[in-house]
Amino acid sequence: IFTREEYEATVPENVPDYFVTDVMAIDPDTIKKITYVIHQGPTDLFRIDENSGAIYTTRGLDYEKDSEHILVIGTLENMSDTKGSTTKVIVKVEDRNDIPPVFTKIPPPIMLEDDTPIGTSVYDLEATDSDGTAPGNKVRYEIIGRGKATKYFQIDPDTGKLKVTNDLKKEVDTEYQIDVRAYDLGEPQLSSVITLDIYIQHVATVAPEVGLRFADNSYSIQVAENATVGTLIKTLTIVNSRAHGGNIPLRCQITSGNAEGK
Ligand SMILES: [Ca+2]
Ligand SMILES: [Ca+2]
Structure with a gap:
């Protein structure tokens, strides 16, 4: 017969073979023999020494999975449902810092x-x-x-x-x-x-002339073959990309073309 109805123990997570607590029953028989067993509860996580009533973890507990376990301990000698035939062990798991951010x-x-x-x-x-x-x-x-x-x-x-x-x-x-x-x-x-x-x-700090360009990359213009010297062919538009570029004087020159004007 168990004299206590309930035991409470605190166990750190992740520690296998950790001693949880002792339970004790007394045997009123003349032949005193007590064999402790876990009646209910996660037997994959806990074991009990059948002679001493000492409870241990079998493997590490996981606080993040279950922060509390309840075991019901009984004896082979008294399998009845009467009061005192079992006792309850409440195991509180203590959190350890075992997970990184x-x-x-x-x-x-x-x-x-x-x-x-x-x-x-x-x-x-x-x-x-x-x-x-x-x-x-x-x-x-x-x-x-x-x-x-x-x-x-x-x-x-x-x-x-x-x-x-x-x-x-x-x-x-x-x-x-x-x-x-x-x-x-x-x-x-x-x-x-x-x-x-x-x-x-790196936003380039451009020299003034770098900000200048022609409005188009190429131009195609038809000129009559009998055009006289001095005929206006095309006025080229020049774009000044610099915000503050006001009326700065510009000069254009032909850098290459048909040699000798042919
Ligand atoms: Ca933890
Ligand atoms: Ca952590």
Whole structure:
């Protein structure tokens, strides 16, 4: 007969062969023999020493799957349903930090112009942590490692928002690989790393004449064979692509053509 109706124990997740608790029954018979058995409950996760009544885990428990287990322990000597023939063991599983944060999506390559203002948001990184409890499921972000990335970009440790923090024109580099680490606040700390590719387009500072071009790439004009010298063939339109290009004087010349005017 079990003297206690209920036992409660707390077990960390992931530990096989962990001692959970002892149960005890007393045998009022003259021949004292007690053989403990698990009547109900996950026998794939727990075993009981049939002589001592000590309960152990058989393999690691998973808090994220089940945070509590209930076992009903009985004895082979008393298989009746009467009060005291069984006892209940409530096993509470304690969460351990056993799952790292995982980035929810892979960032696409990002194009930026070199005149992107400081403070501009480039990308929102997001990682989630499936651990059951804090702080093992609290996620923070940081830029790690190589190169000049940390000089030009910063990540908000709480939100994962990546921002431009410097004048991109200062650098001739056109490509940054930014390694971002998402880590949890659990013990031990777990993390994952993702790489963002950022390409910088250096907006050319054009010389004045580079901004000039003809309106069309080629012209085809019919000229009568008896046209006299000095006949106007075509006026060529020239486009000035520079915004501030007002009435600057222009000069055109023929750079090649039929030799000797033939
Ligand atoms: Ca966990
Ligand atoms: Ca975690």
